[in-house]
Each structure stands twice: as C-alpha cells, then as structure tokens.
C-alpha cells in the first residue's frame with residue numbers, strides 16, 4: 001500500500017450528525033496522487049459530507065482516516081491547519097466574504113499563511129486576469145453574477161497551488177459553456193499534478209470527461225470506471 | 239486602472255463594525271477612571287503610611303499624671319512610685335531598649351518656656367515624663383501597650399499623638415486593603431465584559447471564521463485579529479478614562495490639603511506614582527488584548 005502515493009486514505013469510515021443515523025458507513029477509499037474523480041450520488045446521498053471530511057471540516061465519527069499520510073487521530077489543531085493549506089476547496093454555496101473585495105477574497109489563503117503582500121498582489125492579479133475577472137478586482141462578490149462568483153471561488157481554491165482540489169458542484173449554477181470551460185481549468189490543474197475530486201449532478205460532464213466516478217448510494221461508496229465496469233468499494237491497487 | 243487601488247487591505251473579520259465596540263470602550267473608560275482614582279488613593283495612602291511609620295519609629299514618651307493630695311510630699315512620693323511601676327513595666331516589654339525618666343532639671347527645662355523664670359517646679363503638680371527608646375525593628379502594638387501600661391501604672395499614659403497615629407495607620411491599612419479589592423474587582427469586571435463580548439462576536443462571525451479555517455488559518459490568526467482590535471479599544475478607552483480621572487484626582491487632592499492638621503497633606507503623589515497612573519492606558523490595552531486573545535483561542539477549540 002504505497003502510503004506516499006495516497007493523498008487520502010479512508011478505512012471503515014462512518015459519519016453521522018449529532019445522534020442521528022449514519023449518513024455514510026464503512027467507507028473505504030484510497031485516493032491516489034494525481035488522480036481525477038467525479039463524486040456522484042442523489043441529493044442527500046452524502047457528497048458534501050464526504051468532501052467535508054476530506055477538507056478536514058468534519059471528523060469521521062468512526063474509522064480511520066489519513067490525509068497526506070497523516071493519521072487524523074494523531075493530528076492536533078495547528079497541524080490540521082497546515083494540512084488544510086495544501087487543500088483547495090470550492091464550496092457548493094461559494095462561501096465568499098461579502099465585505100471583502102474579489103481581490104481580498106482570492107488573497108485569503110495566501111494571507112492566512114503569512115505570505116508578503118507584494119507576492120500576494122502579483123499572484124492574485126495574475127490569476128484574476130487569467131479567469132477574466134481583473135476588471136472586477138475591487139468589487140464585492142455581492143455585486144457579481146453567479147458565474148463570476150463561481151470563478152472567484154475557484155480562483156481562491158487554486159491560488160495556493162493546492163495538492164488536492166475538492167469542488168462541490170462547481171458547475172451547478174452556470175450554463176454548459178462556462179461549465180465546460182471551468183472543467184478544462186480543472187483538467188489543466190490535474191495535468192500539473194493536482195489531485196482532483198469534483199462533486200456533480202451533471203451527466204453531461206461525466207460523459208464528456210472520461211474520469212472514474214466515486215458513487216454514493218445507500219450510505220456506501222462505489223467506484224465506477226468510465227467504461228462502465230463497477231468495482232465495489234475502493235480502488236483496486238493492482 | 240490604478241495599480242495602487244487594491245493595496246489597502248480590509249480586515250477579514252469586520253470587528254470594527256461590531257456594535258459592542260462602543261460599549262466596550264465606555265466600559266473600559268469607566269474602569270480606568272475608577273482604577274486611576276482608586277490607585278492614586280492607594281499610592282498616596284502608601285506615602286502617608288510611610289511618613290507616619292517613620293514618625294512612630296524610634297522613640298516614645300510616657301506621661302505620669304501627678305497624684306492629687308493635700309500633703310505635697312506624699313503626692314510627690316506617690317507620683318514617683320507610679321513612675322517606678324511604669325518604668326518596671328516598660329523595661330520588660332519586647333522591643334523597648336531603653337527607659338529613661340526625665341529628672342527634675344530636664345523637666346524644668348521643658349516646662350520653663352511655658353511658665354517663665356523663677357518658678358520652683360517641685361512645688362507644682364506637674365506630670366513626670368519617661369523617655370522610651372524603641373528597637374529599630376520594634377513591631378509594637380501601641381493600643382495594646384497603652385492598655386497594659388494603664389493597668390500596670392494607673393497614672394501612666396502613652397503619648398497621645400503616637401497612639402492616635404497608630405490607630406490611623408491601622409485605619410489606613412484597612413482602607414488600602416479595600417481599595418486593592420476594588421482594583422481587582424475592576425479588572426475582573428472589565429475582563430468579564432471583554433470575555434462575553436468576544437464570545438458573542440465569535441458567534442456572530444462564525445461563518446467567516448469557518449471560511450478562514452478551511453483556508454488553513456490557525457486559531458492564532460483569528461485570535462490576533464481580536465487581540466489587535468481589543469488592544470485598540472483598551473488603549474483608547476484607557477486614554478479617555480485617564481483624561482477624566484486626572485482632574486478628579488487633583489480635585490480630591492485639593493480637598494484633602496484643606497483638612498486641618500496637615501495629616502492628609504502628606505498624601506501627595508510622587509513622580510513614580512504619576513508614572514504608574516499615566517501608564518494605565520497601556521495596562522488596560524494589555525488586559526484587553528490578553529483577555530480577547532485567550533478567549534478566542536479557548537472558544538475556537540470548543541466551537542470548531
């Protein structure tokens with residue numbers, strides 16, 4: 001089991017909220033470095049829950065989980081923060097900070113880890129130009145369109161060149177044209193070495209891009225390869 | 239487009255907009271106001287106590303009131319007998335190193351200026367005086383000593399002024415203790431207010447804090463923003479409180495100097511005392527910052 005090659009390891013992981021029933025049970029998953037997966041499942045199947053464990057916002061209620069080779073049972077708060085810096089997240093609801101400008105929103109991950117302002121200015125304006133939002137640098141996310149917000153959220157997720165990119169329905173609110181364009185950005189990043197997981201409902205995306213699917217159903221996880229063959233529970237290592 | 243436009247950076251947590259800011263600043267101002275006045279009281283009581291203790295140290299006089307009797311010789315003999323008893327008692331008290339009764343000549347020299355020349359004091363019923371030297375480290379309870387002395391020798395009494403001063407010292411000591419308690423309470427109440435408003439604010443900005451956390455912010459990152467904000471409020475509140483406290487301190491001081499006897503006029507504030515009072519805004523800044531910082535760290539540990 002090449003631990004070093006696995007960005008995320010889950011063994012018998014279950015998650016529940018408060019005293020409720022388990023939303024996910026006995027999840028077994030090894031996410032290989034440099035891999036690209038879609039995450040699918042009906043609404044309420046637990047896609048966001050699975051992702052939130054991956055971006056370390058929730059701890060599994062049971063089971064074992066490692067991120068970047070670190071067992072979460074033996075990781076303290078500050079170490080968790082350091083791990084989070086290597087993960088980029090696009091939230092389903094964006095979670096931009098409205099009293100900050102688009103620029104400051106994108107700069108957030110860099111400021112949090114104490115990068116100097118000159119470097120931040122350079123990097124953020126470069127990236128905003130690249131996502132064609134340099135004209136809106138000073139605008140509040142409030143005043144931007146859904147697609148523009150989405151691009152800011154994505155810019156924020158990738159500004160720190162994350163090793164793992166988790167996107168929760170990043171193409172949920174945009175038309176097919178923009179969706180395809182954003183997908184191409186993720187593919188680009190993946191080619192540069194970033195491990196990617198994208199939760200989506202869009203059959204079109206799944207069909208257009210031939211990547212394996214992590215499919216959630218009845219509280220458990222299946223891996224579905226693009227060819228259509230189903231391998232139960234976990235990636236075959238062989 | 240102006241390149242410099244986006245240099246200015248806004249705080250991620252809009253703490254300046256918290257409505258509790260003004261409330262805290264007022265609380266801190268009032269706290270520093272009360273603190274400064276109470277502290278100036280404590281400091282001047284300290285000066286006063288020092289002066290009083292100095293004058294109480296070293297020596298003591300005991301008076302033997304003359305016995306009234308028609309037979310003058312008998313009266314003098316009785317008075318001297320009381321003096322002997324008093325001397326005997328005093329010599330056995332811890333902390334007293336020398337007991338010297340004044341002789342007739344010395345007494346005469348003391349009284350002469352009041353009576354004029356040519357008066358034979360041996361014919362007058364004048365009190366006898368005993369000079370008592372105290373050990374430098376003597377820790378005498380004057381009130382107790384006075385009581386025991388009057389039992390040992392009913393005609394003897396302790397120097398009034400010193401007795402009174404020592405009672406005053408006890409009183410001032412008590413006052414000082416109360417004032418110190420007030421100081422501690424003021425600190426406790428202020429920290430409490432900062433604690434609760436900080437917790438409230440953390441709840442209010444929970445969304446943003448969660449976002450910061452996901453970006454990999456450590457608790458100290460959030461705690462520092464709160465610390466900075468509270469340091470600012472603490473300092474400004476401190477300055478404001480001090481601004482009101484200083485005239486008040488002068489006013490109380492001027493009232494005190496008008497008291498007869500000059501006792502309170504010894505209560506002046508020294509240079510270092512003023513130094514301490516003027517550094518109060520720094521003190522309130524530190525307390526506010528420290529409280530906020532640790533409130534955030536502790537609360538976040540439970541919250542997220």
Ligand SMILES: Nc1ncnc2c1ncn2[C@@H]1O[C@H](COP(=O)(O)OP(=O)(O)OP(=O)(O)O)[C@@H](O)[C@H]1O
Nearest residue numbers: 017018023041042043044045046047048049050092
């Ligand atoms: N904070 C929470 N507290 C309690 N229950 C929750 C919470 N978050 C999610 N759940 C429950 O967990 C289950 C899975 O939710 P989750 O958000 O992971 O689904 P999802 O697959 O992301 O759905 P969607 O496609 O609609 O986004 C749902 O039944 C939901 O009610």
Ligand SMILES: [Mg+2]
Nearest residue numbers: 047048092168
């Ligand atoms: Mg979801």
